[in-house]
Amino acid sequence: MNQTVLKATDLSRDYEVGGGLFSKPGIVRAVADVSFEVQAGKTLAVVGESGCGKSTLARLVTMIEAPTGGSFTLAGTEVTPEKWSDLRTDIQIVFQDPYGSLNLRQRVGQILEEPLKINRPEIGAKERREKAREMMRLVGLREEYIDRYPHMFSGGQRQRIAVGRALMLEPKLLVLDEPVSALDLSIQSQILNLLLDLQERLDLAYLFISHDLSVVRHVADDVAVMYLGRMVEKGSKDDVFTAPRHPYTRALLSATPKADPRAERGRIRLSGELPSPLNVPPGCPFAPRCWKAEDKCRRDRPRLDGGPQPVACHFPEAPQPGAAGRAEPATA
Amino acid sequence: MSLLNVRNLSVTFQTGGGLLRAVDGVDVSVEPGEILAIVGESGSGKSVSMLAVMGLLPWTAGITADEMSFDGQDLRSMSARARRRIIGKDISMIFQEPMSSLNPCFTVGMQIREALRQHTDLDRKGRHARCIELFEMVGIPDPERRLGAFPHQLSGGMNQRAMIAMAIACRPRLLIADEPTTALDVTIQAQILDLLTGLQKETGMGLILITHDMGVVAETAERVAVQYAGQKVEEQQVAQLFETPHHPYTAALLAALPERATERRLPTIPGVVPGLHDRPEGCLFSPRCKFADERCRTVPPPVQPPAIGLARCHYPLAVPAGEETA
Ligand SMILES: Nc1ncnc2c1ncn2[C@@H]1O[C@H](COP(=O)(O)OP(=O)(O)OP(=O)(O)O)[C@@H](O)[C@H]1O
Ligand SMILES: Nc1ncnc2c1ncn2[C@@H]1O[C@H](COP(=O)(O)OP(=O)(O)OP(=O)(O)O)[C@@H](O)[C@H]1O
Ligand SMILES: [Mg+2]
Ligand SMILES: [Mg+2]
Numbered sequence: 001m002n003q004t005v006l007k008a009t010d011l012s013r014d015y016e017v018g019g020g021l022f023s024k025p026g027i028v029r030a031v032a033d034v035s036f037e038v039q040a041g042k043t044l045a046v047v048g049e050s051g052c053g054k055s056t057l058a059r060l061v062t063m064i065e066a067p068t069g070g071s072f073t074l075a076g077t078e079v080t081p082e083k084w085s086d087l088r089t090d091i092q093i094v095f096q097d098p099y100g101s102l103n104l105r106q107r108v109g110q111i112l113e114e115p116l117k118i119n120r121p122e123i124g125a126k127e128r129r130e131k132a133r134e135m136m137r138l139v140g141l142r143e144e145y146i147d148r149y150p151h152m153f154s155g156g157q158r159q160r161i162a163v164g165r166a167l168m169l170e171p172k173l174l175v176l177d178e179p180v181s182a183l184d185l186s187i188q189s190q191i192l193n194l195l196l197d198l199q200e201r202l203d204l205a206y207l208f209i210s211h212d213l214s215v216v217r218h219v220a221d222d223v224a225v226m227y228l229g230r231m232v233e234k235g236s237k238d239d240v241f242t243a244p245r246h247p248y249t250r251a252l253l254s255a256t257p258k259a260d261p262r263a264e265r266g267r268i269r270l271s272g273e274l275p276s277p278l279n280v281p282p283g284c285p286f287a288p289r290c291w292k293a294e295d296k297c298r299r300d301r302p303r304l305d306g307g308p309q310p311v312a313c314h315f316p317e318a319p320q321p322g323a324a325g326r327a328e329p330a331t332a
Numbered sequence: 333m334s335l336l337n338v339r340n341l342s343v344t345f346q347t348g349g350g351l352l353r354a355v356d357g358v359d360v361s362v363e364p365g366e367i368l369a370i371v372g373e374s375g376s377g378k379s380v381s382m383l384a385v386m387g388l389l390p391w392t393a394g395i396t397a398d399e400m401s402f403d404g405q406d407l408r409s410m411s412a413r414a415r416r417r418i419i420g421k422d423i424s425m426i427f428q429e430p431m432s433s434l435n436p437c438f439t440v441g442m443q444i445r446e447a448l449r450q451h452t453d454l455d456r457k458g459r460h461a462r463c464i465e466l467f468e469m470v471g472i473p474d475p476e477r478r479l480g481a482f483p484h485q486l487s488g489g490m491n492q493r494a495m496i497a498m499a500i501a502c503r504p505r506l507l508i509a510d511e512p513t514t515a516l517d518v519t520i521q522a523q524i525l526d527l528l529t530g531l532q533k534e535t536g537m538g539l540i541l542i543t544h545d546m547g548v549v550a551e552t553a554e555r556v557a558v559q560y561a562g563q564k565v566e567e568q569q570v571a572q573l574f575e576t577p578h579h580p581y582t583a584a585l586l587a588a589l590p591e592r593a594t595e596r597r598l599p600t601i602p603g604v605v606p607g608l609h610d611r612p613e614g615c616l617f618s619p620r621c622k623f624a625d626e627r628c629r630t631v632p633p634p635v636q637p638p639a640i641g642l643a644r645c646h647y648p649l650a651v652p653a654g655e656e657t658a
Contacts, residue, residue, distance in 0.1 A: 048517075049517040049519065049520075050487070050488075050489050050515070050516065050517045050520075051487065051489075154374075154604050154605070155374055157604075181514075183374075184373055184374045184544045185544060185546065185585055185588045185589065186373065186584070186585060186588050186600065186601040187374070188588070189588040189590075189598035189599065189600045190600045192590070192598055193597050193598055193600060196596055196597065211517050211518065213518070214547065214589070214590045214591045215590050217590065217591075218590035218593055218596075218598070251519060252518060252519065255518040255519045255521070255522045256518050256547065257518075257521075257522075257545065257547030257548050257550065257551045258547055258550060258551070258591065259546040259547045259549070259550045259574070259586075259589050259591050259592070260550055260574065260591075261550045261551070261570045261571040261574050262571060262574075263550070265551070267522055269522075270519055274473070276473075
């Protein structure tokens with residue numbers, strides 16, 4: 001019984017940039033025609049290079065900004081800006097930098113109570129405080145710290161506060177934008193465990209944004225790969241990691257360093273430039289760096305095909321027998 | 333002779349709450365052409381110890397060391413002028429926060445040209461050509477235009493690469509890279525690491541790499557030092573460290589890697605790093621160590637011999653047969 005919490009259809013977001021004294025303004029398609037679903041109790045990870053539009057996607061679904069194209073539904077309800085204030089409490093976001101995203105002049109108790117104060121004014125002060133205490137227990141912070149300021153906590157504890165604040169309004173979906181990138185390994189494992197616990201207990205859906213594929217491999221159920229604003233591959237975690245179909249996914253996996261000095265390297269070396277987001281080539285956006293690119297790739301933009309592991313590529317990697325024998329990448 | 337040799341380095345800061353021991357008796361040595369990685373808990377003194385070598389700590393820092401030499405020259409006793417000739421030329425550093433080390437008032441091109449003007453005898457044209465070459469080396473597209481950009485006009489990853497270009501501009505003999513690739517994604521990270529290891533091989537540059545990415549350590553480093561609460565707690569060749577850690581902290585750190593996870597819940601290290609007021613008398617890791625006993629809590633541990641990874645521990649793990657513990 002899969003329960004779809006979030007369903008996005010052809011979501012897009014354009015930005016107008018530049019337009020200085022001597023240049024014409026250009027359009028950046030930060031997110032272009034992206035479609036996906038997230039189920040209750042499941043984690044969809046979004047991976048891809050810096051600047052590929054992951055955070056922009058997060059801002060769209062958390063109603064920080066409106067899409068310039070496409071639409072999405074939340075538990076079946078179509079989300080339009082008029083309904084934002086009612087629906088916002090269902091989706092909350094946790095950012096990468098726990099320091100930058102917390103108000104340093106507020107005590108932990110106030111930080112946790114704030115979302116209730118704004119969105120649930122009917123709840124009285126005493127009950128609010130009780131809920132804040134409960135949340136501290138839930139995210140593994142000692143209740144006696146309720147009057148401390150953020151700077152008195154370690155990085156991991158601050159990220160717990162940020163997670164707690166996001167959960168105060170009992171959202172159905174949590175968007176996690178690089179939630180552990182700023183933390184060191186021992187704290188990272190605490191936060192990942194916390195997120196897994198909370199997901200189980202509260203049946204939360206996660207949209208998990210990360211460039212660390214070893215973390216993604218550990219937490220994700222499904223993986224979506226983005227490149228220059230477009231989704232280029234989507235599938236179950238096991239399929240994407242063991243049999244990537246898009247050459248970019250394969251390059252990304254091969255470039256992720258393995259924490260094993262004796263492991264085989266086999267890293268794919270990409271040559272060619274990452275195209276400017278202002279000037280995406282007409283064909284496949286990955287073609288300038290792809291070892292398989294042919295004229296067709298430079299001419300026609302591939303669309304996401306069907307099936308359980310859709311890919312946007314004219315010449316996908318073919319894990320199926322019989323289809324091998326195409327060009328292979330340079331490795332090091 | 334070692335390129336860099338530091339013995340028993342300590343750094344203290346006078347803070348509101350009392351005297352903070354940020355670095356506590358650390359030894360560091362790097363040979364020419366060697367890559368040493370320094371890993372460890374956030375706040376364990378990795379950056380501060382390297383800033384001490386660079387002479388870049390604020391005056392509030394109390395620095396002591398039994399030895400601090402570069403290429404046989406004593407960095408402590410040399411004049412400020414002599415030291416400036418070395419720092420920035422023979423030793424250079426990629427700083428952890430690129431935005432705070434680039435000057436926002438000057439274009440990145442001007443900043444690199446200035447470094448070249450101070451430390452090389454290239455003429456104007458030569459400096460410009462070298463700038464372009466450096467930007468190409470670090471993979472910044474469209475270098476002519478990017479050289480004229482101010483730091484705030486470039487993305488985080490772009491600034492980080494500009495910093496790297498600046499740090500290698502004068503062909504240093506020792507490069508200290510403090511989290512050089514955190515703002516970069518894996519395909520560009522791979523390119524930067526190839527560049528740095530390439531320079532190390534071609535020019536015999538020594539490289540100190542500070543990072544919390546154990547994947548990067550495994551793929552690039554030769555020797556690894558592990559720090560905890562201002563102390564070096566272990567040091568081994570990279571393959572041995574990943575295979576047989578001798579200090580319980582190293583073992584716990586490696587166990588927390590998601591790649592090594594055998595179940596959904598990852599192993600964690602309970603508790604937090606000791607602060608100013610709960611610094612234990614004995615081993616600094618003892619409050620979080622699952623093997624600790626009374627001796628660990630009360631007696632500072634010895635440093636074990638090299639065969640036991642120089643582990644600062646009373647009861648090192650996986651002691652090779654026939655080895656005597658200290
Ligand atoms: N407000 C804005 N105005 C103009 N361009 C923007 C704006 N926000 C984002 N962009 C552009 O949109 C693209 C996608 O940016 P986004 O921040 O979503 O990337 P990201 O995948 O989150 O990257 P990172 O991994 O570095 O966080 C980039 O090219 C960025 O420069
Ligand atoms: N100027 C300063 N004044 C007072 N304390 C300082 C100063 N600079 C650093 N410290 C303290 O010294 C300790 C060591 O800091 P350092 O920056 O070396 O840690 P690190 O190991 O590099 O950590 P990270 O992995 O988070 O970068 C920390 O407790 C830090 O707060
Ligand atoms: Mg982002
Ligand atoms: Mg540091």
